[in-house]
Amino acid sequence: MIKDFEYFAPKTLKEALTLLDKYQDEGKIICGGQSLLILMRQGLVAPKYLIDIKGLSELNYIKDAKEGLRLGATTTHRAIEKSPLIQKKYSVLAEMERRLASIQTRNWGSIGGNVCHGDPAGDPAPVLMALNATLTTTSLKGERNMAVEDFCLDYFETALKPGELLTEIQIPAVPPRTGTAYTKFNVIESDLATVGVAVSVTLGSGDGVCQEVRIALGASAPTPMRAKKAEAVLKGKKLTDNLLAEAGEVASTEAEPISDIYASAEYRRELVKVLVRRVAKEALARAKA
Amino acid sequence: MKKELKLTVNGQPYELYVNPKTLLVQVLRDHIGLTGSKRGCNDSSCGACTVVLNGMAVKSCSILAMQANGAEVLTVEGLADGAKLHPLQKAFLDHGAFQCGFCTSGMLMASRALLEENPKPTKEQIKEGIDGNICRCTGYNSIIRAVTAVVKGEYKEAK
Numbered sequence: 001m002i003k004d005f006e007y008f009a010p011k012t013l014k015e016a017l018t019l020l021d022k023y024q025d026e027g028k029i030i031c032g033g034q035s036l037l038i039l040m041r042q043g044l045v046a047p048k049y050l051i052d053i054k055g056l057s058e059l060n061y062i063k064d065a066k067e068g069l070r071l072g073a074t075t076t077h078r079a080i081e082k083s084p085l086i087q088k089k090y091s092v093l094a095e096m097e098r099r100l101a102s103i104q105t106r107n108w109g110s111i112g113g114n115v116c117h118g119d120p121a122g123d124p125a126p127v128l129m130a131l132n133a134t135l136t137t138t139s140l141k142g143e144r145n146m147a148v149e150d151f152c153l154d155y156f157e158t159a160l161k162p163g164e165l166l167t168e169i170q171i172p173a174v175p176p177r178t179g180t181a182y183t184k185f186n187v188i189e190s191d192l193a194t195v196g197v198a199v200s201v202t203l204g205s206g207d208g209v210c211q212e213v214r215i216a217l218g219a220s221a222p223t224p225m226r227a228k229k230a231e232a233v234l235k236g237k238k239l240t241d242n243l244l245a246e247a248g249e250v251a252s253t254e255a256e257p258i259s260d261i262y263a264s265a266e267y268r269r270e271l272v273k274v275l276v277r278r279v280a281k282e283a284l285a286r287a288k289a
Numbered sequence: 290m291k292k293e294l295k296l297t298v299n300g301q302p303y304e305l306y307v308n309p310k311t312l313l314v315q316v317l318r319d320h321i322g323l324t325g326s327k328r329g330c331n332d333s334s335c336g337a338c339t340v341v342l343n344g345m346a347v348k349s350c351s352i353l354a355m356q357a358n359g360a361e362v363l364t365v366e367g368l369a370d371g372a373k374l375h376p377l378q379k380a381f382l383d384h385g386a387f388q389c390g391f392c393t394s395g396m397l398m399a400s401r402a403l404l405e406e407n408p409k410p411t412k413e414q415i416k417e418g419i420d421g422n423i424c425r426c427t428g429y430n431s432i433i434r435a436v437t438a439v440v441k442g443e444y445k446e447a448k
Contacts, residue, residue, distance in 0.1 A: 006309070030353070037352075037353070038332050050309070054356050102336065102421020103418060104348045105333060105348065108345070
């Protein structure tokens with residue numbers, strides 16, 4: 001049963017931040033609520049004051065800027081999935097969204113809410129990490145910017161301070177000869193990832209050597225994580241199938257998975273090994289295309 | 290403390306006072322009395338509570354009623370035009386696209402939203418359109434056949 005709370009639907013960001021500042025730890029932001037309402041129903045989260053930003057149109061946008069893509073925090077998953085701009089220039093984001101939960105959930109849930117939920121099995125965070133995204137948080141005191149990996153602190157825990165709101169996600173323009181791919185393993189199509197893997201590969205001009213690589217794992221540790229040792233295996237090398245397999249092996253030792261009803265830790269390590277290899281191969285093919 | 294909630298359901302405007310923790314499915318079923326939308330899993334898994342909100346399929350168990358303030362909601366009760374069934378309803382009947390019937394209203398609303406968005410979906414797209422809806426009798430094939438029949442135009446005259 002959901003506990004009683006006082007409800008606010010601010011009309012502007014300023015109003016929302018003022019409420020958050022006033023109620024600090026006792027206040028909680030809701031946007032689509034597709035994750036939060038489940039926790040509230042289970043009594044795991046029981047805010048005294050619920051601040052609803054679903055109607056904040058000033059945070060609902062997809063903007064194509066010179067330096068990259070800017071997503072307002074209340075933008076729905078479905079808007080991202082169906083955006084022709086994103087399908088063309090950041091297709092991996094649209095592909096990820098298509099596999100996130102069900103159409104109903106994507107219609108109402110927001111990208112910002114998903115990231116703030118801090119579930120290590122969420123789909124967006126690993127993809128945002130692979131795309132080298134930055135998050136902007138805002139409070140009455142001003143703004144802070146941080147990488148996604150610095151935002152995800154622990155199991156369901158983020159770097160958001162009381163009074164702070166995630167307002168924007170920035171994705172830098174994709175460099176030339178870059179390919180990014182994502183997949184997750186799950187048993188039921190609309191479920192969370194048992195393990196999710198996103199990889200971005202940038203090749204050098206002419207030589208085909210891997211200049212930059214980012215490997216991000218979902219549901220493989222208390223937070224979505226970069227597999228930096230696996231990245232080191234690939235960086236500066238000409239990528240062969242053997243090397244990609246080695247990166248998978250290294251990533252599986254780097255991961256810190258848990259056992260739960262979906263899979264054992266051992267099985268998850270095996271999934272990391274296989275999926276890193278496969279997804280890196282797909283990213284490489286896209287970088288070459 | 291109760292809050293004022295104004296919304297339109299199946300074309301009919303309503304003005305209610307609700308506790309803000311009330312879910313949309315509760316307002317539809319318990320306050321307005323439209324029990325077509327089912328409260329199944331109550332945690333966004335089963336889709337039996339699917340309604341169309343401002344043109345989008347959503348799970349009404351996972352939305353605070355206050356978030357539908359000012360919105361237009363279509364429930365299964367609003368599908369038929371008086372005594373004239375919606376093509377999807379006719380097709381579901383003809384193809385036996387339900388057994389126990391618990392998932393039917395959700396399936397109909399998810400299919401309705403799909404066809405509004407994409408009148409000519411492929412079989413894969415139909416499957417994707419209802420993948421947030423669970424049929425515990427596992428009657429998926431007949432549901433897909435029914436939607437396919439509507440897509441093929443077999444129920445045009447019923448419009």
